[in-house]
Amino acid sequence: HVQLQESGPGLVKPSQTLSLTCTVSNGSISSGSYYWNWIRQPAGKGLEWIGRIYTSGSTDYNPSLKSRVTISIDTSKNQFSLKLTSVTAADTAMYYCSMYYYHSGRWWFDPWGQGTLVTVSS
Amino acid sequence: DIQVTQSPSSLSASVGDRVTITCQASHDITNYLIWYQQKPGKAPKLLIYDASDLETGVPSRFSGSGSGTEFTFTITSLQPEDVATYYCQQYDIVPWSFGQGTKLEIK
Numbered sequence: 280h281v282q283l284q285e286s287g288p289g290l291v292k293p294s295q296t297l298s299l300t301c302t303v304s305n306g307s308i309s310s311g312s313y314y315w316n317w318i319r320q321p322a323g324k325g326l327e328w329i330g331r332i333y334t335s336g337s338t339d340y341n342p343s344l345k346s347r348v349t350i351s352i353d354t355s356k357n358q359f360s361l362k363l364t365s366v367t368a369a370d371t372a373m374y375y376c377s378m379y380y381y382h383s384g385r386w387w388f389d390p391w392g393q394g395t396l397v398t399v400s401s
Numbered sequence: 402d403i404q405v406t407q408s409p410s411s412l413s414a415s416v417g418d419r420v421t422i423t424c425q426a427s428h429d430i431t432n433y434l435i436w437y438q439q440k441p442g443k444a445p446k447l448l449i450y451d452a453s454d455l456e457t458g459v460p461s462r463f464s465g466s467g468s469g470t471e472f473t474f475t476i477t478s479l480q481p482e483d484v485a486t487y488y489c490q491q492y493d494i495v496p497w498s499f500g501q502g503t504k505l506e507i508k
Contacts, residue, residue: 326445342402
């Protein structure tokens with residue numbers, strides 16, 4: 280399995296942009312056909328899929344966030360990133376990154392990163 | 402978008418009990434359903450993929466069944482370490498969607 284580690288500011292001011300990075304270890308972000316995902320979870324609440332980026336760079340976003348989200352890949356750093364603009368308190372959550380791929384007739388889901396807590400507050 | 406309705410939202414059972422959680426998808430997702438276990442302060446852990454296949458290393462007391470729109474997750478003999486919140490998630494169509502979660506406690 281690859282190992283994933285989220286990082287970024289723990290505190291973001293309202294109306295600003297949330298920027299997080301997921302660093303991939305024990306594997307290359309650009310080799311193979313992988314989907315790299317962001318998922319979030321407000322404290323005490325359920326899980327929300329934010330979006331994904333394919334190894335090729337193509338992306339899919341949750342329509343509920345699409346106007347504010349950008350996911351990108353930096354192959355030189357073996358990282359992928361999340362940017363969420365115009366944040367409000369409703370964006371306060373634990374943010375997780377994950378990876379999955381298709382191989383030998385099935386989908387494989389590697390363990391998620393441990394998550395990083397982002398609080399939106401002035 | 403596909404909606405996933407999970408029930409119950411909470412459940413209390415005794416050690417050794419059989420526990421069942423259900424998920425209903427708003428559209429046919431064939432067998433593209435995952436079951437996760439989440440313990441406090443931890444990321445969700447994959448238990449079941451493709452609706453009924455047990456992830457490597459997961460105890461055999463966990464199982465899943467179903468296809469189409471109706472799915473069931475079962476713990477055949479509840480253990481103290483199974484206290485957690487369980488989520489289903491469909492991965493047939495983006496945006497992926499999760500059930501609301503079932504918080505499982507020991508009586």
